[in-house]
Amino acid sequence: MAASLWGAAVVVPACGRRQRRNRPRCDPPLVSDTAHPLLPAATPLLRRGVDSLQIGGVDSTDGLLVTPHPDGLAGLLRGLDGRRVQRAVLADAARQGLDPGAVSAVLDGLRATRVLVDVDAADLVASDAGPAAAARRAAEAPPAGGWRARRSAVVLVEGATRVGTPLAAVLAASGVGRVSVRDSAVVSAGDAVVGGATAADEGRPRSLAAADAVRRASPLTDLRPVPEGTRPDLVVLARPWAASDPAAAAWARAGVPHLVATVRGATGVVGPLVVPGVTSCLRCADLHRRDADPRWPHLAAQLTATEPPPSGATVTCLLTAVTAAVQVLAYLDGDAAPVTLDATLDIAPPDLVPRRRPWPSHPDCGCVRRVDEATGDNGP
Ligand SMILES: [Zn+2]
Numbered sequence: 151m152a153a154s155l156w157g158a159a160v161v162v163p164a165c166g167r168r169q170r171r172n173r174p175r176c177d178p179p180l181v182s183d184t185a186h187p188l189l190p191a192a193t194p195l196l197r198r199g200v201d202s203l204q205i206g207g208v209d210s211t212d213g214l215l216v217t218p219h220p221d222g223l224a225g226l227l228r229g230l231d232g233r234r235v236q237r238a239v240l241a242d243a244a245r246q247g248l249d250p251g252a253v254s255a256v257l258d259g260l261r262a263t264r265v266l267v268d269v270d271a272a273d274l275v276a277s278d279a280g281p282a283a284a285a286r287r288a289a290e291a292p293p294a295g296g297w298r299a300r301r302s303a304v305v306l307v308e309g310a311t312r313v314g315t316p317l318a319a320v321l322a323a324s325g326v327g328r329v330s331v332r333d334s335a336v337v338s339a340g341d342a343v344v345g346g347a348t349a350a351d352e353g354r355p356r357s358l359a360a361a362d363a364v365r366r367a368s369p370l371t372d373l374r375p376v377p378e379g380t381r382p383d384l385v386v387l388a389r390p391w392a393a394s395d396p397a398a399a400a401w402a403r404a405g406v407p408h409l410v411a412t413v414r415g416a417t418g419v420v421g422p423l424v425v426p427g428v429t430s431c432l433r434c435a436d437l438h439r440r441d442a443d444p445r446w447p448h449l450a451a452q453l454t455a456t457e458p459p460p461s462g463a464t465v466t467c468l469l470t471a472v473t474a475a476v477q478v479l480a481y482l483d484g485d486a487a488p489v490t491l492d493a494t495l496d497i498a499p500p501d502l503v504p505r506r507r508p509w510p511s512h513p514d515c516g517c518v519r520r521v522d523e524a525t526g527d528n529g530p
Pocket of ligand 1 (some may be wrong): 430511
C-alpha cells in the first residue's frame, strides 16, 4: 500500500514516549465525503531527525510521527484550514506529487489522535463571513457541528456583574450567535473588571456597558434583547443570590435550562445547571439548605431582597466566568454531560481549584417526578 512508502505513523503520546503503532489503513475511521479537515494553525509541525515529521504531541495531547515523510507534506498539512473537502485536499496532494492514499492515512492518524478536526459543511455557512471574522474564529475549533449549534443559540445573561459581563463576552467570542445581558442598574466603580465594564462606564446603564464589552470581544454577535415570551436556549443567573430568588423559578416553570454563575463574597460558584424536569432544580438546593438550617428561608429572603455590592477578586471573577462558559458551551454543543448537572463547582481562594459539590434532587420538591408523570413514565 502506498502509505508503506512513508513507513508507519507512530502516535506520540502526551508524556513523550512512543506508545503504540498506529495503523490507520487497517481500520480507518469513517470519514464522510463532505468532511472538511482542519488542522488548527497553532499545531506544531516539527522536524524530528533527518526524515521524521512530528505533528503535535508536545503538550498534554497526543501527536503523530510520520517517518519518513515526503517533501510537501508539511505544506499540505498547514493548508488544512477546514475550507476544502477531503476529496479536494487529496486531489491537491496528487497534483503536488504526493500519494493520496498515504495522505489519507496520515489524516486518519491525526483524526485518531484528535489533532485534526472535521468541520461540518454547514458550520462553514454558519460561521461569520469576512477574513477578520474568520481569523478570530480560527482558533476556536468547536467539535463538528459545534459552530452551527453555537451560531443559532440564544443565551440570556441575567446580571451585568463582574462575572456576567465577561462571561457574555467569552460566549460571544466562542461563537454563540445571540448573547443578551439583562440588567436595569447602572455601573458603579466596583463593577469594572477585565473583559467587562470599564472604569469609563461608571454611571452608564449596566446593560449598555455589557453590550459594549461583548461587542469588543465579538463585533458581529447579535446583542438584541430577548423579547418577552421568547424562550432563550439557556439563561445564566449571574447575581450573587439569584439561585434562591423565587423569580428564578419562572425559568424552571417555562422549561428553560438555566445555570448559576456568580461570586458570593470571595468564592465563585458555577452551577447547578438546571435542565427542568431532568436534573435537580434550584428549589431542590434550597430545600437541602433548609434541611441543614430550618431558618434558611428567612435568611434567603434577606439575601435576595437587595443586590450586594460587587465582590470577588478579578482572578476569581474571571475564572468563574470562564468555568461557567465551559458549562454553557458543553450544553450547547451537546458533546458532553456538563459537570454542573446536579452539582456546583465552588472556586474558593487561595488556590481557586474548582471543587465539585453534589446537589441531588430533593424528595420534597418533585420537580423531576412531575415531568415523569407528564410523560407517563413513572420510573422506578
Ligand atoms: Zn427540584
